[in-house]
Amino acid sequence: MSNEIDLLFPKMVAHRRHLHQHPELSYKEFETTAYIIKVLSTLGYEIHRPLETGVVAVLNPEVKSSKVLAFRADIDALPISEEGDAKQAFLSKNPGVAHCCGHDMHTANMLGVAELLKAHQAEIKHKIVLIFQPAEEKLPGGGRLIMESGILQKLGVTEVYGLHTSPKHSVGTIALKSGPLMARPDEFILTIKGRGGHAAAPHDAVDPIVIAAQVVTTIQSVVSRTVDPTESAVVTIGSIHGGTVHNVIPEKVEMKGTVRTFRKELAEKISHTIEQTAKGIAHAFGGDAELQFDPGYPAVINTPETTDIIRGIVKELYGEQALIEMEKPIMAGEDFAFYQEEFPGTFFFLGTSSEETQSVFPWHHPKYNADENGMKIAAPIFLRLALS
Numbered sequence: 291m292s293n294e295i296d297l298l299f300p301k302m303v304a305h306r307r308h309l310h311q312h313p314e315l316s317y318k319e320f321e322t323t324a325y326i327i328k329v330l331s332t333l334g335y336e337i338h339r340p341l342e343t344g345v346v347a348v349l350n351p352e353v354k355s356s357k358v359l360a361f362r363a364d365i366d367a368l369p370i371s372e373e374g375d376a377k378q379a380f381l382s383k384n385p386g387v388a389h390c391c392g393h394d395m396h397t398a399n400m401l402g403v404a405e406l407l408k409a410h411q412a413e414i415k416h417k418i419v420l421i422f423q424p425a426e427e428k429l430p431g432g433g434r435l436i437m438e439s440g441i442l443q444k445l446g447v448t449e450v451y452g453l454h455t456s457p458k459h460s461v462g463t464i465a466l467k468s469g470p471l472m473a474r475p476d477e478f479i480l481t482i483k484g485r486g487g488h489a490a491a492p493h494d495a496v497d498p499i500v501i502a503a504q505v506v507t508t509i510q511s512v513v514s515r516t517v518d519p520t521e522s523a524v525v526t527i528g529s530i531h532g533g534t535v536h537n538v539i540p541e542k543v544e545m546k547g548t549v550r551t552f553r554k555e556l557a558e559k560i561s562h563t564i565e566q567t568a569k570g571i572a573h574a575f576g577g578d579a580e581l582q583f584d585p586g587y588p589a590v591i592n593t594p595e596t597t598d599i600i601r602g603i604v605k606e607l608y609g610e611q612a613l614i615e616m617e618k619p620i621m622a623g624e625d626f627a628f629y630q631e632e633f634p635g636t637f638f639f640l641g642t643s644s645e646e647t648q649s650v651f652p653w654h655h656p657k658y659n660a661d662e663n664g665m666k667i668a669a670p671i672f673l674r675l676a677l678s
């Protein structure tokens with residue numbers, strides 16, 4: 291295996307650097323899709339196009355197996371202007387767009403996996419479905435649209451696996467956890483309605499800025515007073531806008547925020563409490579408040595059985611020391627969760643952090659980079675899954 295992966299590695303690096311130089315935004319991954327199709331059709335995969343961008347490819351389409359494994363890679367980039375010395379040789383050629391979440395590496399790795407699987411096709415007894423998913427970074431989420439297209443149900447998928455590069459874990463490691471892994475990232479817009487007027491005559495107006503100040507302070511207590519202390523939840527107001535000049539009381543103030551939880555019911559309860567709190571305060575001042583709740587992705591919750599399978603493979607291939615058991619989930623979101631709503635499955639983190647390649651910056655940072663050697667660790671895990 292190590293010989294095989296060493297031979298394949300330069301190709302995966304070439305895929306990764308090509309994709310990195312040609313990043314495309316969510317739902318607009320046309321060139322990326324064309325590139326993936328070119329590689330997969332050369333390899334002889336059955337190709338499906340359930341959405342405008344992205345690809346679903348099948349190995350052993352004729353095989354009627356009780357297990358049908360789906361491996362997912364997301365393919366979209368972010369609206370970020372890229373920076374970084376270690377990436378000088380292959381920086382984004384598309385101004386203002388960059389692969390700063392590692393999806394270029396997810397895609398390159400899965401193209402490498404496609405080649406590995408093809409080389410071992412005679413030994414693989416299952417049907418294998420490769421999902422090159424668009425638009426992970428933008429609601430409603432490519433994962434949701436792939437699920438709604440019905441393609442995976444039609445192909446008879448029974449389990450789904452995926453990974454994300456991790457700047458928090460050293461290259462050479464895999465980090466995972468059974469149960470809740472990543473949170474629901476729900477969003478809301480809270481509008482405080484007052485009555486505009488002259489800054490010198492506040493008694494003739496209803497000042498939404500004063501109300502908003504009270505609301506922001508008070509909703510800091512929502513999590514501590516409405517959520518079971520053993521459950522995780524976060525409320526953050528990330529944006530607040532109201533008024534334009536120093537001497538006018540504005541009509542309204544608009545706030546944007548996010549609620550992070552692991553349960554939809556809890557997220558709804560929290561947003562309801564925020565709305566009631568804001569209304570109560572606003573009414574006390576003669577104003578009003580309105581909350582618009584925009585559901586995000588569900589939480590990523592790993593099935594214990596499939597997570598055990600990954601654990602076993604990592605230990606077998608790389609030894610106990612390569613496996614990092616995560617004690618806590620993280621509050622970031624991932625649309626891989628849509629697959630897990632219907633199929634058992636596991637999402638895990640691929641260690642891609644290293645000082646040499648300056649792969650130390652967090653996800654979505656302009657200098658984000660992932661150590662390419664991580665792909666040498668990742669690709670064989672999927673081959674082993676397919677052979678199981």
Ligand SMILES: [Zn+2]
Pocket residue numbers: 391427653654
């Ligand atoms: Zn991201």
Ligand SMILES: [Zn+2]
Pocket residue numbers: 391392393426454
């Ligand atoms: Zn990502």
